[in-house]
Amino acid sequence: MIEQDCDPVFARVDKLLALLNKSKSLHILLILNLKGQPMRFSTIKSQINSSSTTIARRLGELERSGLVERKIHPTAPSVVTYGLTEDARHLAPSIQSMYDWIVKRDINIVI
Amino acid sequence: MIEQDCDPVFARVDKLLALLNKSKSLHILLILNLKGQPMRFSTIKSQINSSSTTIARRLGELERSGLVERKIHPTAPSVVTYGLTEDARHLAPSIQSMYDWIVKRDINIVI
């Protein structure tokens, strides 16, 4: 069975959606966007309530995909923060409109 | 294990994203949106190239979630078509901007 892609762009959109949907990706982006400034691992985790395993995996994927920036601050003791990249900030409105849509419509997603 | 949601709206957005991401949901919505008119099961399937199991599951979920309308035409033989609901058409722009973003940025999603 040959996997024939009708539109190669679909594949990339799918990859984005696949990443965004992996549990808590959206949470992370929305929280970082709302906060407006870099946050620490523990702060993110405390607001999302998922396993550190998953949070760490998501942050790693988001970072490697260029959506999140990881910074190590040379303080004592050192502090690690995560913030949105420029690209991610451009994507935010799309997520926000989707957010607004679901809020307004009061639709009931049934899976 | 109590799942404590920090923001109940997040949960609904997550459900939407979870639905949209289940393989081929986005394809279905984009194809129906581009087509601009209801399509038959076999036509959708032919353009997506996934198992009928998955296509059927997605269409069922999208229908129950109020994003897709299923119609049985009383012709002979009878024909079944799927089209976007009003709600889905309002959501389309959000998906489209996400689509545009990924196209423009040429970003490389790494999962």
Place this chain on the structure above:
DNA sequence: CCGAATCCTTTTTGATACTG
């Protein structure tokens, strides 16, 4: 043609325990 049911494989998640 349009699916539902079954069964199997792959993917993803989370709990736990352990480092610097």
Place this chain on the structure above:
DNA sequence: CAGTATCAAAAAGGATTCGG
């Protein structure tokens, strides 16, 4: 605090088969 490694459980996809 900020993670990684491991492993078991759960979720999701797909092939196949069958029926209206």
